[in-house]
Amino acid sequence: xxQFLALIFDAYRELNSKxxxxxxxxxxxxxxxxxxxxxxxxxxxxxxxxxxxxxNEMLTKDSFLSRILYRSIFSTFMIGIWLTWIATILAxxxxxxxxxxMVSGGSIDLLLSKPIGxxxxxxxxxxASMLFVVLQVxxxxxxxxxxxxxxxxxxxxxxxxxxxxxxVFFSYLYSICVLFGVWTRSTLTALLLTxxxxxxxxxxxxxxxxxxxxxxxxxxxxxxxxxxxATLQNNEVQDNGAIESRLETIQTERxxxxxxxxxxxxxxxxxxxxxxxxxxxxxxxxxxDRWLRRETDINMMDIFxxxxxxxxxxxxxxxxxxxxxxEVERRLEAEYEARSEYFIIGSSLAFEAVVLALACTIFVRRxx
Amino acid sequence: MKSQSSDYAIDLHDVRKIYxxxxxxxxxxxxxxxxxxxxxxxxxxxxxxxxxxxxxMTVVRPNRAHGTxxxxxxxxxxxxxxxxxxxxxHRLPSxxxxxxxxxxxxxxxxxxxGVRKKRSRELLKTMGMDDWGNKKVSSYSKGMMQRIGLAQAxxxxxxxxxxxxxxxxxxxxxRRDIRDVLLELRxxxxxxxxxxxxLSELEMVCDRVAILVQGEVATQGTLDDLTRESQRxxxxxxxxxxSWIETKSGLRAExxxxxxxxxxxxxxxxxxxxxxxxxLRQENRIILSVQPVRETLEDLFMRAITDPATGEISSPxxxxxxxxxxxxxxx
Numbered sequence: 001x002x003q004f005l006a007l008i009f010d011a012y013r014e015l016n017s018k019x020x021x022x023x024x025x026x027x028x029x030x031x032x033x034x035x036x037x038x039x040x041x042x043x044x045x046x047x048x049x050x051x052x053x054x055x056n057e058m059l060t061k062d063s064f065l066s067r068i069l070y071r072s073i074f075s076t077f078m079i080g081i082w083l084t085w086i087a088t089i090l091a092x093x094x095x096x097x098x099x100x101x102m103v104s105g106g107s108i109d110l111l112l113s114k115p116i117g118x119x120x121x122x123x124x125x126x127x128a129s130m131l132f133v134v135l136q137v138x139x140x141x142x143x144x145x146x147x148x149x150x151x152x153x154x155x156x157x158x159x160x161x162x163x164x165x166x167x168v169f170f171s172y173l174y175s176i177c178v179l180f181g182v183w184t185r186s187t188l189t190a191l192l193l194t195x196x197x198x199x200x201x202x203x204x205x206x207x208x209x210x211x212x213x214x215x216x217x218x219x220x221x222x223x224x225x226x227x228x229x230a231t232l233q234n235n236e237v238q239d240n241g242a243i244e245s246r247l248e249t250i251q252t253e254r255x256x257x258x259x260x261x262x263x264x265x266x267x268x269x270x271x272x273x274x275x276x277x278x279x280x281x282x283x284x285x286x287x288x289d290r291w292l293r294r295e296t297d298i299n300m301m302d303i304f305x306x307x308x309x310x311x312x313x314x315x316x317x318x319x320x321x322x323x324x325x326x327e328v329e330r331r332l333e334a335e336y337e338a339r340s341e342y343f344i345i346g347s348s349l350a351f352e353a354v355v356l357a358l359a360c361t362i363f364v365r366r367x368x
Numbered sequence: 369m370k371s372q373s374s375d376y377a378i379d380l381h382d383v384r385k386i387y388x389x390x391x392x393x394x395x396x397x398x399x400x401x402x403x404x405x406x407x408x409x410x411x412x413x414x415x416x417x418x419x420x421x422x423x424x425m426t427v428v429r430p431n432r433a434h435g436t437x438x439x440x441x442x443x444x445x446x447x448x449x450x451x452x453x454x455x456x457x458h459r460l461p462s463x464x465x466x467x468x469x470x471x472x473x474x475x476x477x478x479x480x481x482g483v484r485k486k487r488s489r490e491l492l493k494t495m496g497m498d499d500w501g502n503k504k505v506s507s508y509s510k511g512m513m514q515r516i517g518l519a520q521a522x523x524x525x526x527x528x529x530x531x532x533x534x535x536x537x538x539x540x541x542x543r544r545d546i547r548d549v550l551l552e553l554r555x556x557x558x559x560x561x562x563x564x565x566x567l568s569e570l571e572m573v574c575d576r577v578a579i580l581v582q583g584e585v586a587t588q589g590t591l592d593d594l595t596r597e598s599q600r601x602x603x604x605x606x607x608x609x610x611s612w613i614e615t616k617s618g619l620r621a622e623x624x625x626x627x628x629x630x631x632x633x634x635x636x637x638x639x640x641x642x643x644x645x646x647x648l649r650q651e652n653r654i655i656l657s658v659q660p661v662r663e664t665l666e667d668l669f670m671r672a673i674t675d676p677a678t679g680e681i682s683s684p685x686x687x688x689x690x691x692x693x694x695x696x697x698x699x
Binding site for chain 1: 426427463
């Protein structure tokens with residue numbers, strides 16, 4: 001415990017000495033400040049604590065839309081863009097040097113000569129390195145918690161779930177950084193390879209989504225053909241010749257679609273297996289949105305994409321439209337939401353465990 | 369890494385290290401260090417000194433190593449709580465102050481918090497760094513780094529202190545201070561294992577030395593033992609050498625210049641020189657000086673690294689040849 005605490009304090013002091021740590025902290029603070037500066041009054045919305053007013057009768061104080069907007073800014077921009085991308089990239093840049101520095105000549109000698117095993121040292125240092133993200137996200141969450149509470153009287157404790165979630169998300173990437181850092185002893189190489197792998201993961205996820213979308217689209221078409229075939233077969237109209245001809249055409253088209261689905265499936269399966277193996281960065285962060293969402297919640301994206309519409313009484317309701325694109329989107333979303341938290345985090349942590357085991361093996365077996 | 373009970377502070381047997389399957393850095397090293405002594409390890413560059421030290425400190429994994437350190441097998445991590453180590457070219461965390469460095473490494477060595485504070489202040493004072501304890505290490509000179517590094521090695525009040533080039537970059541005053549600290553530690557019963565290139569400094573403090581050449585111990589023992597064969601008396605007299613000198617065994621003469629010559633009497637026993645002095649006086653020779661002489665550590669070192677057959681000095685670095693035969697001057 002004494003050794004662990006020493007490494008935690010050391011990590012804190014190291015971060016404290018890094019300008020980038022403070023720059024990110026200030027940027028985080030500014031992001032929260034800008035968020036806090038958004039207000040709603042009787043005439044509409046105000047920015048920068050009233051310096052700028054946007055008159056809009058739908059965005060007045062305590063209106064339904066203003067609440068949706070304020071929460072959406074949090075989930076879409078502050079989590080989706082700031083924490084997922086900008087803060088993570090900066091955090092990786094800040095922490096990438098920790099392991100290469102540790103294994104550099106002269107430094108590692110001092111650490112290994114102490115009564116601490118290599119495996120213990122490796123994992124203690126790894127956990128201590130997470131301090132960066134834990135501190136940043138904690139401060140961020142406290143800020144956002146008060147913003148939501150004071151602006152919307154919405155004291156949402158579940159926001160603090162972002163601390164473990166973002167830390168876990170960061171740890172997937174950081175494990176890769178540590179592996180390359182220990183292996184190559186170069187901060188720059190470790191950082192570049194981490195970004196490359198992150199980009200690959202992102203690409204695989206995007207590819208899977210696109211392929212899956214096509215698959216769902218064609219599956220829906222097959223379902224439509226099946227429905228039509230069933231209708232035609234039950235039809236009691238006497239013109240059997242026309243029905244037979246139509247059935248034949250539909251059946252041919254249906255079979256063609258099915259062949260296409262089979263072809264897509266041949267691509268989809270390996271992509272999906274690869275996706276299963278790789279860390280689910282996007283899906284992990286999306287879990288926060290899933291956890292924070294309430295049954296009645298509607299977000300700005302729903303409004304922009306037409307997923308909800310205003311009824312005659314001026315209330316927003318889920319759109320009943322069954323148009324094809326929206327149905328594909330709905331099914332896609334439903335499929336991803338059907339993936340449990342345990343699968344998303346568990347499989348990603350399994351990847352992280354393998355990467356860390358590899359990095360630890362290199363660290364333990366290497367002569368310094 | 370097998371262990372065996374031992375009364376030595378360091379007792380190494382068959383320590384072998386081969387890099388990448390072909391470079392023999394260490395070949396079956398046998399080395400013993402007694403408790404409470406200052407032991408000097410020397411050798412040319414690439415002889416394997418640092419590899420040996422790193423194996424003892426678990427920084428490098430040996431291919432084979434038998435023996436003990438403080439009675440526990442080599443590589444026993446918990447024993448390292450009783451060992452202090454200053455590596456060569458050490459890099460201290462630049463974001464810490466001197467005091468924080470001491471406390472950080474002491475915490476890793478299981479030193480309790482209260483003791484860390486007290487001891488760090490004491491050691492900063494001992495090392496002449498008390499005014500610098502609260503300043504960042506990044507602002508230190510090389511000599512200061514070395515002093516803090518040495519203090520760091522002493523934070524856990526170790527029984528064994530392993531120092532790799534402790535006076536590297538330290539000014540003469542600092543060197544003397546470090547030397548004094550080492551002698552004081554020896555007085556306290558600590559064992560010190562010293563790896564240094566500065567032969568004159570080793571000579572001043574070491575009780576025993578070992579010379580490593582191409583991964584093998586060429587020689588080890590006390591300085592007296594190692595230089596016994598070369599111990600002699602030298603009498604410088606005016607004029608030419610007497611003719612009877614060459615006829616007596618154990619005596620030889622060397623002409624220094626036209627007016628002086630040197631009579632050399634081999635051995636550490638002062639008795640034989642009395643007869644020679646009597647004889648010289650009888651011949652009314654003017655005796656300019658009489659002094660006991662022994663080989664310096666540098667002479668010993670040069671002899672150890674020189675091939676007696678060819679007279680060539682060993683090439684630096686470990687040899688890829690695994691069949692190298694020892695050519696040492698074992699005492």
